[in-house]
Amino acid sequence: MDKATLIQTHRRIKPFIHKTPVLTSQLLDDIAGCSLYFKCENFQKMGAFKMRGAANAIASLTHEEREKGVVTHSSGNFAQAVALAARRLNVKAYIVMPENAPQVKKEAVRAYQGEIIECASTAEAREETAERIKNETGATFLHPSNQDEVILGNSTAAIELLQERPDLDIILAPVGGGGLIAGTALAAHYFGNDCKVIGGEPFEADDAYRSLQSGKIERNTTTNTVADGLRTYLGDRNFPIIQKYVDRIIRVDEEEIISAMKLIWERMKIIIEPSCAVPFAAVLREKEKFKSKKIGIILSGGNVDVTKLPF
Amino acid sequence: MDKATLIQTHRRIKPFIHKTPVLTSQLLDDIAGCSLYFKCENFQKMGAFKMRGAANAIASLTHEEREKGVVTHSSGNFAQAVALAARRLNVKAYIVMPENAPQVKKEAVRAYQGEIIECASTAEAREETAERIKNETGATFLHPSNQDEVILGNSTAAIELLQERPDLDIILAPVGGGGLIAGTALAAHYFGNDCKVIGGEPFEADDAYRSLQSGKIERNTTTNTVADGLRTYLGDRNFPIIQKYVDRIIRVDEEEIISAMKLIWERMKIIIEPSCAVPFAAVLREKEKFKSKKIGIILSGGNVDVTKLPF
Numbered sequence: 001m002d003k004a005t006l007i008q009t010h011r012r013i014k015p016f017i018h019k020t021p022v023l024t025s026q027l028l029d030d031i032a033g034c035s036l037y038f039k040c041e042n043f044q045k046m047g048a049f050k051m052r053g054a055a056n057a058i059a060s061l062t063h064e065e066r067e068k069g070v071v072t073h074s075s076g077n078f079a080q081a082v083a084l085a086a087r088r089l090n091v092k093a094y095i096v097m098p099e100n101a102p103q104v105k106k107e108a109v110r111a112y113q114g115e116i117i118e119c120a121s122t123a124e125a126r127e128e129t130a131e132r133i134k135n136e137t138g139a140t141f142l143h144p145s146n147q148d149e150v151i152l153g154n155s156t157a158a159i160e161l162l163q164e165r166p167d168l169d170i171i172l173a174p175v176g177g178g179g180l181i182a183g184t185a186l187a188a189h190y191f192g193n194d195c196k197v198i199g200g201e202p203f204e205a206d207d208a209y210r211s212l213q214s215g216k217i218e219r220n221t222t223t224n225t226v227a228d229g230l231r232t233y234l235g236d237r238n239f240p241i242i243q244k245y246v247d248r249i250i251r252v253d254e255e256e257i258i259s260a261m262k263l264i265w266e267r268m269k270i271i272i273e274p275s276c277a278v279p280f281a282a283v284l285r286e287k288e289k290f291k292s293k294k295i296g297i298i299l300s301g302g303n304v305d306v307t308k309l310p311f
Numbered sequence: 312m313d314k315a316t317l318i319q320t321h322r323r324i325k326p327f328i329h330k331t332p333v334l335t336s337q338l339l340d341d342i343a344g345c346s347l348y349f350k351c352e353n354f355q356k357m358g359a360f361k362m363r364g365a366a367n368a369i370a371s372l373t374h375e376e377r378e379k380g381v382v383t384h385s386s387g388n389f390a391q392a393v394a395l396a397a398r399r400l401n402v403k404a405y406i407v408m409p410e411n412a413p414q415v416k417k418e419a420v421r422a423y424q425g426e427i428i429e430c431a432s433t434a435e436a437r438e439e440t441a442e443r444i445k446n447e448t449g450a451t452f453l454h455p456s457n458q459d460e461v462i463l464g465n466s467t468a469a470i471e472l473l474q475e476r477p478d479l480d481i482i483l484a485p486v487g488g489g490g491l492i493a494g495t496a497l498a499a500h501y502f503g504n505d506c507k508v509i510g511g512e513p514f515e516a517d518d519a520y521r522s523l524q525s526g527k528i529e530r531n532t533t534t535n536t537v538a539d540g541l542r543t544y545l546g547d548r549n550f551p552i553i554q555k556y557v558d559r560i561i562r563v564d565e566e567e568i569i570s571a572m573k574l575i576w577e578r579m580k581i582i583i584e585p586s587c588a589v590p591f592a593a594v595l596r597e598k599e600k601f602k603s604k605k606i607g608i609i610l611s612g613g614n615v616d617v618t619k620l621p622f
Binding site for chain 1: 332353354358573576577579580581582583613617618620622
């Protein structure tokens with residue numbers, strides 16, 4: 001994954017993604033004591049950065065592979081991203097979802113013409129069902145975070161951010177499955193000017209923080225966090241990148257996440273997911289360390305049920 | 312209020328306002344069956360278009376007038392707009408607010424260093440108190456909607472929209488006190504290419520609709536609408552402009568307002584006030600009349616209590 005590959009990736013997916021805006025807020029700068037540049041992936045197609053990785057993974061398939069389709073298991077943003085990217089590229093998408101997944105999520109996938117295959121609501125059932133579809137149809141399995149093409153696709157958000165603000169001192173991104181932070185770290189390494197990358201993670205799902213300490217992929221026993229996109233754990237493709245290029249991970253508590261989310265809603269007038277507020281919460285938690293710096297923040301997505309808010 | 316005055320107004324207030332973005336949404340275009348261009352005044356300084364009128368009114372004062380300050384009575388966006396614009400222009404702002412105004416509104420005015428004068432919660436008390444302050448201090452009274460400088464300032468949102476999209480067939484704006492729709496109509500008249508202006512109003516506060524029918528300024532006896540910014544009535548400065556340049560007013564019911572607001576939140580990932588959703592609700596109500604047209608919509612503001620949503 002060298003610089004040329006990242007450039008090629010960006011060129012490959014450009015027809016399928018929005019170049020999202022970078023927003024600033026004087027009020028939030030005053031509160032945080034630094035200059036904040038928010039890369040708004042909540043305005044991305046289907047509402048999250050996941051579109052970038054999904055588009056790259058599907059656009060990288062051979063003609064033969066495309067004819068057999070793609071399969072993934074997800075009940076979140078990646079399911080929608082795969083369904084939409086597949087439709088745009090004229091590829092069949094099989095989406096394995098737990099039978100108790102929220103109706104609204106199933107409808108979103110159907111709206112993008114993804115074929116939903118329901119299964120029991122356990123990790124094993126999801127993996128087995130995806131494996132069965134793969135064997136039956138020859139479809140290519142796409143992983144939401146632990147796959148090179150997905151990591152490369154995700155890197156393009158930070159590439160665009162650095163093209164617009166090449167002078168950033170630090171970029172922060174949330175850490176869930178590790179695909180976004182790994183892509184962001186690659187982009188900062190190749191396109192930044194000595195730009196550090198810091199992850200934000202809830203205390204209630206701090207597997208990545210612990211993984212960096214122990215040197216092996218740790219899991220969470222419980223994940224009682226409002227940041228529902230960050231409950232997953234790292235994988236063998238993204239962990240080495242994170243170890244090599246991510247400066248550190250800052251953990252935040254639930255109250256900090258909710259209050260950071262509310263601040264962004266109220267002051268910036270934009271809708272972001274709870275997971276998305278974690279890096280900003282991290283900046284507020286360690287204000288003195290970010291003082292007067294130029295900080296990029298990847299706002300990862302805006303798919304939230306507006307009738308069920310945590311405030 | 313000729314074209315030159317509008318151009319001069321825009322030049323005058325540029326240092327004090329944001330040039331807000333014009334956003335589009337493929338999903339909403341598909342739903343509405345036309346091409347929608349949303350002028351995002353919810354991203355304006357202090358969160359609403361009111362900043363434009365307030366900035367123009369204060370920047371138009373003489374040196375002597377500025378020294379004596381400005382006074383207004385408002386518990387809404389105009390109070391914040393006057394306080395912020397006055398601070399930027401180094402002018403003292405007296406804001407008359409009912410004693411039972413929400414604490415959050417008072418805090419916003421104080422944050423912009425406006426001086427709050429509390430009074431009883433009746434229209435008479437507010438007017439009397441403002442009159443008293445005016446007499447005691449020599450401050451200039453600013454009206455939220457029925458004043459030429461305010462109408463001219465408001466016109467600049469549509470001027471910017473038409474500079475970006477000169478080919479619009481129609482621009483829609485909500486109708487409250489009439490200051491925004493009057494300014495929008497002036498801008499469309501001078502800067503549009505045969506561009507119509509249509510107002511959106513709740514059935515529950517349809518004074519402007521009735522005023523256009525009767526030919527005189529009508530009031531509302533009740534205003535049971537979620538669109539709290541639209542409960543006021545027209546004034547003698549803006550009504551003639553509205554009569555002359557506004558094509559018509561479309562009324563919408565409460566359910567339509569709430570559902571249009573929710574659609575914009577969910578699909579565009581931006582926060583708008585209920586009042587702000589009224590023009591989009593009007594487009595959805597009369598879909599067939601807007602079919603395939605290029606429609607500008609002034610999203611008037613985003614100051615909403617995110618803990619008290621109507622959905």
